[in-house]
Structures are given as C-alpha cells and as structure tokens.
Amino acid sequence: MRKARCSFEDCNSAIIDVNVDDVILLPSSVLRDAKLMQLSKKPSETQQTNEFLLVNDVWDFDNIGVSKEVPEGFTNEENMREVQFEHGGSFWRMDKCLKYLICSDCDKGPIGFGCSLSNQAQRGAQNKVVYLLSLESVKYV
Amino acid sequence: MSGLRTVSASAGSGKSYDSIMKILLIGDSGVGKSCLLVRFVDDKFNPSFITTIGIDFKIKTVDINGKKIKLQLWDTAGQERFRTITTAYYRGAMGIILVYDVTDERTFANIRQWFKTVNEHANDDAQLLLVGNKSDMETRTVTLEQGETLAKELGIPFVESSAKNDDNVNEIFFTLAKLIQEKIDNDKLAGGTSGKDSSININSGGSGSKSGCC
Numbered sequence: 001m002r003k004a005r006c007s008f009e010d011c012n013s014a015i016i017d018v019n020v021d022d023v024i025l026l027p028s029s030v031l032r033d034a035k036l037m038q039l040s041k042k043p044s045e046t047q048q049t050n051e052f053l054l055v056n057d058v059w060d061f062d063n064i065g066v067s068k069e070v071p072e073g074f075t076n077e078e079n080m081r082e083v084q085f086e087h088g089g090s091f092w093r094m095d096k097c098l099k100y101l102i103c104s105d106c107d108k109g110p111i112g113f114g115c116s117l118s119n120q121a122q123r124g125a126q127n128k129v130v131y132l133l134s135l136e137s138v139k140y141v
Numbered sequence: 142m143s144g145l146r147t148v149s150a151s152a153g154s155g156k157s158y159d160s161i162m163k164i165l166l167i168g169d170s171g172v173g174k175s176c177l178l179v180r181f182v183d184d185k186f187n188p189s190f191i192t193t194i195g196i197d198f199k200i201k202t203v204d205i206n207g208k209k210i211k212l213q214l215w216d217t218a219g220q221e222r223f224r225t226i227t228t229a230y231y232r233g234a235m236g237i238i239l240v241y242d243v244t245d246e247r248t249f250a251n252i253r254q255w256f257k258t259v260n261e262h263a264n265d266d267a268q269l270l271l272v273g274n275k276s277d278m279e280t281r282t283v284t285l286e287q288g289e290t291l292a293k294e295l296g297i298p299f300v301e302s303s304a305k306n307d308d309n310v311n312e313i314f315f316t317l318a319k320l321i322q323e324k325i326d327n328d329k330l331a332g333g334t335s336g337k338d339s340s341i342n343i344n345s346g347g348s349g350s351k352s353g354c355c
Contacts (some may be wrong), residue, residue: 058156100191
C-alpha cells in the first residue's frame with residue numbers, strides 16, 4: 001500500500017497509508033481557496049484537478065496534527081461550497097472547512113483540512129465530518 | 142477501562158492500530174508544554190495563521206513490543222492560567238505528563254498542587270510522568286537531584302527534557318506509552334485472563350522505534 005509522508009526530507013514522517021479507493025479528485029482551486037501548502041513548482045492553474053485522500057476517522061492517521069477551529073470566513077468558503085464530488089456511491093458537497101491538518105512531527109502545513117460534508121443525493125441532507133488530505137501537499141510514495 | 146479502546150488488529154475491523162491512549166500535558170503556563178507538542182520553527186512552510194489558530198491535538202504512532210499504539214496528545218492551551226482545566230479535559234486520559242521548567246523554581250513548587258488536582262480529576266489508573274523541561278538552558282535553578290527526589294516522593298517516574306531535541310521529546314511520549322502498556326499487560330495478567338501475552342518482554346534498553354520514522 002502506498003504511503004503519504006511529510007514531504008520534507010529531514011522529517012519524512014509517516015502520515016497515513018493511502019487506500020486508493022478513498023482518493024478523490026477536486027478542482028485545483030480548492031488548494032488555493034483552503035490556503036493549503038503547495039509543493040509543486042508549476043502553478044496549479046495548469047492542472048485542473050488535484051488528488052485528495054478522504055479519511056473518515058482521524059484515528060486512521062499514523063501521525064497528524066489537528067488545529068483548532070478555523071475562523072469563520074478565513075477560507076474561501078463560498079467557492080468551496082460550489083465543489084461537489086462522488087465518493088462511496090454518493091455525491092457530496094463541502095459545507096465548511098473546520099480544522100487544518102499539519103505534520104505531527106515538524107508542524108509544516110497545512111496539508112489538508114477537516115470539513116463537514118452534506119449528501120446531495122438524499123432528501124433531508126445527510127451530514128458527516130471527514131478529513132481531506134491533499135496529496136499535492138505531501139510526499140505520496 | 143475508560144479512555145482505552147482496544148481493537149484487535151486481526152479482527153478484520155480494518156483498524157490500523159492495536160490501541161489508543163489519550164495523553165495530557167499539564168503544568169504552569171510558560172514551562173514549555175506547547176513546545177513539547179508543537180514546535181513552529183520559523184519557516185516559510187509554517188504560515189503564521191496556523192500558529193494563530195493553534196493546535197487542538199496531535200496523533201503520534203509508536204511501536205511497543207510489536208503493538209501499534211496511537212497516542213493522542215493534548216495541551217491545556219492556556220487554561221492553566223486560571224486553573225480552570227475542566228474535568229472533561231481529564232476524562233479518559235490514560236497518561237498525564239506533569240511539566241515544570243528547570244529554570245523556574247516556582248513552576249517546580251507548583252507541581253505538588255498539580256499532582257493534587259490531577260488526583261482529584263483523573264482516572265485512578267492514569268499513569269503519571271514528571272518532566273523537567275528546558276534542561277538545555279544554562280540558567281537552571283532546579284537540579285536533577287531535586288527532580289528525582291520529588292518524583293520519588295510522589296511515586297512517579299521522572300525524566301528531563303529539552304524541546305530543542307526532537308528525539309528527546311519523542312522519547313518522553315514513548316516512555317509514557319510503554320509504562321501505560323506495561324500497566325495494561327500487568328492488569329491483564331493479574332485479572333487471570335488468557336496467559337498468552339505473558340511472554341511480553343519489556344525491553345528497557347530504549348530500543349523502541351521513534352514515532353514518525355517507521
């Protein structure tokens with residue numbers, strides 16, 4: 001199984017085992033709108049989408065730092081709410097960016113975020129909180 | 142036992158760990174508890190907004206005698222200034238690290254008060270560890286011997302640390318996790334449950350793997 005590690009050579013902290021079934025593609029605007037750390041030299045405009053790992057349970061991480069609540073209006077929530085994606089047979093929409101993820105050992109980041117999702121397919125809107133790790137912001141080996 | 146969810150890795154649950162331990166950092170403000178948890182070295186990859194927002198908790202995974210243990214580490218985040226650490230904070234804590242600053246005698250003297258508070262609020266079976274922080278500083282006023290004496294008096298283990306040294310910091314968490322695991326294993330044996338785990342050999346040679354480097 002491939003692993004996500006901290007991208008910095010002198011850290012290389014093991015973040016999580018990546019289950020390919022949980023890798024989703026989001027518009028590259030999400031990296032900017034959520035103010036995530038980007039490693040690639042090329043501007044994200046040249047790429048239309050970026051890979052994210054959807055993590056349902058924070059305990060699935062081997063090593064991770066979780067921030068306190070991200071202040072209201074800090075990220076570009078309006079744009080992020082436009083984003084929809086398919087996972088596990090349902091379509092989800094991002095409602096709110098709740099917390100940032102950073103490397104547990106060297107504190108670099110943010111490399112992802114925790115957010116609330118709502119299910120667009122069902123009536124009475126099903127909600128859940130997940131963590132989205134940006135595979136663009138870590139070493140994915 | 143509250144605070145510990147033991148999940149068998151072979152039970153097909155898909156969980157990536159053997160057990161979880163909630164660990165708290167306690168002590169006066171300014172003793173460097175946060176530095177044990179968060180470093181925030183000045184760097185372009187540590188945008189200041191993360192520092193401003195602050196860290197809620199960290200998860201670190203350690204390997205103890207072949208068991209994958211996930212530690213959830215919590216800092217009091219300034220609440221200690223008002224001594225208003227809520228009971229909820231202590232709930233389910235398996236390990237509590239009492240931290241003082243070796244360059245500040247007041248913080249050392251206050252450990253007795255913290256010890257009392259912890260005993261009032263925490264689980265009876267929580268494992269404590271006394272840590273004298275900032276041991277790299279030349280302005281030390283609390284000696285190593287004083288720390289050892291207090292630890293003996295309180296009946297808890299003791300180490301000194303320097304948050305400047307990552308290995309040392311990870312070693313503290315590893316040491317505490319190992320103590321908690323020993324306690325769990327001993328309880329299991331005392332409880333007369335299956336003796337299959339009785340061959341566990343606690344290696345005191347400090348050869349355990351560091352978190353994050355596995």
